[in-house]
Amino acid sequence: MAPAHRIHYTYAEYLALEASSNVKHEYLDGQIYAMAGGTPEHAALAAAVIGLLFLELRRGRCRAYDAALRVGVPSTGLATYPDVTVVCGPIERDAQDEQAVTNPTLIVEVLSRSTEEYDRGDKFEHYKSLASLRQYVLVSHRERSVEVWTRDVDGDFTSAIARDGDVAHLASIGARLDVRELYEAAAEPGA
Structure with missing residues (x-):
């Protein structure tokens, strides 16, 4: 039996797909991967992170972005959409x-059953090659x-875990995140 033919997409083809799609895709090594839709709980956690960070960042030089912002990792070719990205100073765009x-300073990923292994492993390895990245934050599901x-x-x-009642210190952006x-x-309201 012959192996299945694997299609290789150029980055330009990926960009054309993204421009016309209502679904976000990740790009790596000539492959395009549809990103899984999140649960309401996942979306609420990502929104809560942005809401809490906004209050601390609003007068500083850092700005928080939601999952609509694409982050490129030039050294590995990954293009993806973190749940929350914080950039300090002027943004640098992919060539x-x-x-x-x-040039993200801090990236937040809200974990899910389907993405936790990837977010902790391969994806983090890609992010590590970004010289600007100072902190990577994983929010548990x-x-x-x-x-x-x-x-x-x-x-x-190095990692530090902040649990219910603790505060996560985000020194890279001069902020804190109270876990509770x-x-x-x-x-959910009323829960």
Whole structure:
């Protein structure tokens, strides 16, 4: 039996698809992957992160973006849409893609059953190659916890977990994220 033929897409073909699609796609190594739709709980957590960060960032030099912002990783070719991206200072655009930024300071991914392994593993490896990235934040879908990966002066990442009642320190953007406040802001009214 002959192996299935794998189609290789150019980045230009990917951009054309994104411009005409109502579904977001991720691009890597000539492949285009439809991004899974999130649950209401996932969307509420991402919105709560942005809402809480907005209050702390509104007068500073950092700006929070939602999942509509595409982030390009030039060294690996990944193009994706993090749940929350924070850029400090002027944005830098991908040379091939004016709609993608390449200099996030902080990226937040809200975990889900279907994406947790990827977000913790391969995707994080791609993000690590972004010289501007100072912190990578994973918001749990199973429990009230926020995991913050921080790059040190040697370029290595170390993690700290903030649980219900703790505060996650986002020194890279001069902000903090109260875990209890985050999950309460994301809770369904009346729940």
